[in-house]
Amino acid sequence: ASELRGVRRRAGDVSGNNGGRRLAVARHLHAHLGQPRLTDPGRAVTMYTQFGEIRVQLLEKLAPRITSMVWELAAHRNCTTSHSCAFYRNEARPLSGEGPPYALLQGRMYDLPQDPPFEGNIEVRRGHVCFIPGGKDFFIALGDHPEWGNSHPVWGLVDDWQTPDIIVSQQYTNWSHNGGTVLRILKIEVPWTLAVEGDRTFGPLRSAVAPLRAAVAARPARAARCAVRATAQAVETADVKSLNSQFGKADAVEVKEGRGGLPTVFLKSDNGATAEITLFGGCVTSWKTAAGQEVLYIRPDAVFDKSKPISGGMPHCFPQFGPGNIQLHGFARNCDWELAGASDGPTVTLVLTDNEYTWGMWPNSFKAEYTVSLVGDALTTRLVVTNTGDAPFAFNASLHSYFGVADVETATVRGLQGLEYLDRVADAAHPSVHKELRELATFRGPVDAVYRGAPAKVVLDNGAGDVGMASDNWPDVVLWTPWTAMEACYKEFVCVENAQYAPVTLEAGAAWTSATSFIFSSDPLIDFCNGNPDQPECLVYDD
Numbered sequence: 001a002s003e004l005r006g007v008r009r010r011a012g013d014v015s016g017n018n019g020g021r022r023l024a025v026a027r028h029l030h031a032h033l034g035q036p037r038l039t040d041p042g043r044a045v046t047m048y049t050q051f052g053e054i055r056v057q058l059l060e061k062l063a064p065r066i067t068s069m070v071w072e073l074a075a076h077r078n079c080t081t082s083h084s085c086a087f088y089r090n091e092a093r094p095l096s097g098e099g100p101p102y103a104l105l106q107g108r109m110y111d112l113p114q115d116p117p118f119e120g121n122i123e124v125r126r127g128h129v130c131f132i133p134g135g136k137d138f139f140i141a142l143g144d145h146p147e148w149g150n151s152h153p154v155w156g157l158v159d160d161w162q163t164p165d166i167i168v169s170q171q172y173t174n175w176s177h178n179g180g181t182v183l184r185i186l187k188i189e190v191p192w193t194l195a196v197e198g199d200r201t202f203g204p205l206r207s208a209v210a211p212l213r214a215a216v217a218a219r220p221a222r223a224a225r226c227a228v229r230a231t232a233q234a235v236e237t238a239d240v241k242s243l244n245s246q247f248g249k250a251d252a253v254e255v256k257e258g259r260g261g262l263p264t265v266f267l268k269s270d271n272g273a274t275a276e277i278t279l280f281g282g283c284v285t286s287w288k289t290a291a292g293q294e295v296l297y298i299r300p301d302a303v304f305d306k307s308k309p310i311s312g313g314m315p316h317c318f319p320q321f322g323p324g325n326i327q328l329h330g331f332a333r334n335c336d337w338e339l340a341g342a343s344d345g346p347t348v349t350l351v352l353t354d355n356e357y358t359w360g361m362w363p364n365s366f367k368a369e370y371t372v373s374l375v376g377d378a379l380t381t382r383l384v385v386t387n388t389g390d391a392p393f394a395f396n397a398s399l400h401s402y403f404g405v406a407d408v409e410t411a412t413v414r415g416l417q418g419l420e421y422l423d424r425v426a427d428a429a430h431p432s433v434h435k436e437l438r439e440l441a442t443f444r445g446p447v448d449a450v451y452r453g454a455p456a457k458v459v460l461d462n463g464a465g466d467v468g469m470a471s472d473n474w475p476d477v478v479l480w481t482p483w484t485a486m487e488a489c490y491k492e493f494v495c496v497e498n499a500q501y502a503p504v505t506l507e508a509g510a511a512w513t514s515a516t517s518f519i520f521s522s523d524p525l526i527d528f529c530n531g532n533p534d535q536p537e538c539l540v541y542d543d
């Protein structure tokens, strides 16, 4: 969490709100912008949180460069990762004086390509949205702040308090900043996605791809199945009963509503191991061994209402690992996958194909086919990406697996020694290159590392045992922990991801396949899956 920088404190702030105050803000803006706000509404963006929406009117005349950066971010549908765009500090309005609490809702907007410039430096009033100079942290002022003078770039205006008020009422912990200031830090961060106003499914095609509209229109109609909903309202569900009668297999495969009412496939193997896969995101959200050991991890800020990708389990990153031209980790984890097949293996196959939503970001025809099986205790996954169009395209991908650990600081990963890795902690777009010298990679601080040319087998010691991963044609492994950026939960999980980091070019009609088998053992996995077909954890596929 970063401290509100450049704060100059003066006495005399009053932070109460009433109609008079709003009028004063409106007049104040009128004076600065030279026109009545309501008759010139201008452009607005919407932040979608699990508690509802926050509409931010862009003050374009006051801060033209900042507002255009924010608009671009919204139009390109970034901010889909809870880590990069989230509120992390909630300070209510003080009963009197300047605080504490400091009358603001603070967050980060780290998907901005660069730090915003310093402009729009008027006195901060209730409703103003301001950046903290020198970075991408920002706040919504919940009260007037004359004590700060003109030290913050003001670029937006919020005048509906319903959602901010809910976030301000969430639990916080006190955190003493070096300077002695006690900050209220949210126990669970509140992530948001950003869209231009009116774009309720992450919106119309962005202007950069406007020429694609014609191409989209010429294509056979195919429903956009990736309508990420804005709020925690009723979730659109497929007809799970009819899916179950079509695909259910006695005792082995059942389709029913899972968490949040999302259509979910439940697998049960002969020995009693289970797995859950949501059609939204094609995400394995649970894998339990026959002994009842849950191996995966769902973050406490995960929501199951399609307002954002499921934060946990095994989300897909496709067609982009990121950062890159489209939203971080691509759109596959935002989309409803189709249930295409099941057998009493138990096995299920989900399919995602291009549609208007995906064309809005990525102008390619594709089919992604994802098969998940339970073989005894082992969970096996296979992803086949086919170019169904008539031109080549490039993509990269990962299986962004979240694993529960007894303690992040004692979790280790073996199998990576001697590899070159890209350290992305400081700057994911410009990583530094290092060599892994350790036999056991650890998580003792923020880790965001891509190991290139990783071996087929790596093992995570999660504190309760070993999670073995045997992969085929996933050339890279990503290790990630957000560390204290996710204060509420970072001790409980690590991500060990099978990845294809370098872009793969697929010619028209060509296909790319990758697979991983996961096995959990409470005893150390000395060796596993040595090509012995009798070992259940070995990759087993019948094509």
Ligand SMILES: O=P(O)(O)OC[C@H]1O[C@@H](O)[C@H](O)[C@@H](O)[C@@H]1O
Residues within 6 Å of the ligand: 080, 081, 082, 083, 311, 312, 329, 400, 424, 428, 448, 449, 478, 479, 480, 495, 497
């Ligand atoms: O989108 P999520 O699930 O919060 O994960 C984000 C993280 O995912 C990891 O795969 C990346 O290496 C990190 O750079 C990124 O921050």
